Amino acid sequence: MKQTFALLLFATALAATPFARAQLLPQAAAPGQGGTGQDQSLDRVVAVVEEDVILQSELDQAVAAVQQQYAQHPEQLPPIDVLRRQVLDRLILMKLQLQRADDQGVHVSDQDVDQAVAAVAQQNKMSPDQLRAAVEQSGQSFAAFRQQLHDQLVVQRLHQSVVRDSVSVTDSEVDNLLNSPSYKAGEVHLAHIEISIPSGASASDIQAAAAKAKAALDAIKGGMDFNAAAIRYSDAPDALEGGDLGWRRMDEIPPAFVDTIAGMKPGDVSPALRGPTGFHILKLVGQRQPGKQIVTEFHARHILIKPSQLLSPQQAEQKARDLYNRIVNKHASFADLAKQDSDDDTTANEGGDMGWFQQDAWGSAIGQQIAGLKDGQVSQPFQTAEGWHLLQRLGERQSDVTEKAARDQARQAIGNRKADQAYDDYLRQLRSSSYVKILVPALADPDSADAKASP
Known part of the structure; x- marks a missing residue:
């Protein structure tokens, strides 16, 4: 059975706005990459978008992808002429955003796309190889699938560049929101x-x-x-x-x-x-209604030994093990050794004290270690990309972070709302100021000049 895969929207910067947002189409093969197998010599241009074009094959493939998505409930789709216009509008908006991103030097690397593929695979509970096989089994080109992920990342970065300098949130705005009836309404x-x-x-x-x-x-x-x-x-x-x-x-x-x-x-x-x-x-x-947010927090000390030009990876590991033995054999205190030997600039001067933190606040590797320790216990040396680590768990507590979480959520909500409005205004201006010519009157808005023009 053919599958339609959810294309992950990345980062809170691209969070959906309630009433106007730029989204991607369900994946469709790019021209000449799988799909209907039409003879490209019979293809035609259905719309001109600045210096680019949209081909009939692109539109047909995108429409087919939507129809596939609703294969179990085709009655929910509008009449085919309305669906084609909707899909074409989204293709036009995507072309315009990609063109503007290219003009502004927005680029996405192959490694970025690889990470996106891995994220989609995880979302669908597959490995990347299984995702590739499933996409190809559905009759689609994996290269086209990667291209759409690439385009999605480009649009995300364009969104970030547009709103970065136009959106700021003050403490007074947060206070006003927290005290407003609308916030308290849940x-x-x-x-x-x-x-x-x-x-x-x-x-x-x-x-x-x-x-x-x-x-x-x-x-x-x-x-x-x-x-x-x-x-x-x-x-x-x-x-x-x-x-x-x-x-x-x-x-x-x-x-x-x-x-x-x-x-x-x-x-x-x-x-x-x-x-x-x-x-x-x-x-x-x-x-x-929102409820209280109670979280588990840990208190710990930390020592980091980094390899360097003067300290090979093997020597760094050995040094970490020597420190561990000195601590557990009570020849020296964890705090003293952290001040002397730790390469962690943020905690060394405090005797390695990390303060109270939620489990993964310092990364998943440290989070896994701290959760497996008892109060007072010191971890065996363990390695991350930074180097070799030692942890000493000092305590655990349950904390009410409702107020802090509320302020964080309020700040994010205000920022998202401003960003959404800024990007919506940007897209409307982009669409209205760009040259777009729909060459097939049946695909244009019935009241537009393109629709009234003769073929």
Whole structure:
């Protein structure tokens, strides 16, 4: 049976914004790399995107990938002409982002792609070799699969470069958010339908969007599943995922929609709400209150012996073992030896004291060691990429980190919201200022100039 693999979205910098985000298509073979096997001599250009083009084969393969994803529920997909327009819009946006990234010198190495492949394999509970075999068994090119991961990483780095200098969060903003009713309201699970309005929209554009939003609401009231309605009617990049936004804190939601959501119960669907980018229909899937966050913390001392030009790896290991023997035989204290011999600049002057920390705060290798020790016990020397380590566990406790976690989450929520808005504005400006010509009128928006032009 053919499989569709989830392409991992990397890093919180590319965290999804509730109402406008750039996502990738389900994987589709690149032109000439597997897929339909069409005769490329019969291929045609369906859209010109700046100095690049989108071929019919690219569009067909991407549409086929979406249809494969919904093979068990084809009734959830919109009519084929609407689906083709949706997919083409996403291909155009991807081309534009990749072009802009190239102009700005954004590059991704083969090693970065290898790590991405390993992450997708792990997500699907496979080894990289098993992932390759499964992709090829599904009839797709593994080279095309790697290319899409490459493009995804490029877009992530473009996103980071766009928002890096435009987003900052102050302590006062964090304080205000923590004291706001929206933050105290907890989290909500949302789905949405977006009926977009183009930049500089005319009265007729707005009227057409309002009519489409009404048609979507009527379909939902008539019994259509909300996710199916999102696939059929939504213009958002996540439409083909059913518009599911997952769990969001109330403070992460645009303020214009908070009051509406606050008055809804799970299962309720909002009326069409006018926002800066168009009309939005929201469904409240669920809600929950945050609880206390209690974590286990450890207190320990640390000695690091690094190999150097004067100390070979073998000598570094031997030195670590000599220190271990001096400590366990009580010829010297751990703290004294840490001050004398440790190469860890952050702890040596404190006698190796690492303070209180959560298990993996100093890395998984140290985390595994500390969890296996008893209070007062010293670890056998163990090696990491840094060198040879000794740990002495001093204590363990349960700590309430609710307040700290709340501040961290609030800061991240504000940053994400600002970053999402900044990148959404960037994409809208990029799309409106770029040369895009759709050569097949049936693939253009019905109200656009391209659609009204003759073939």
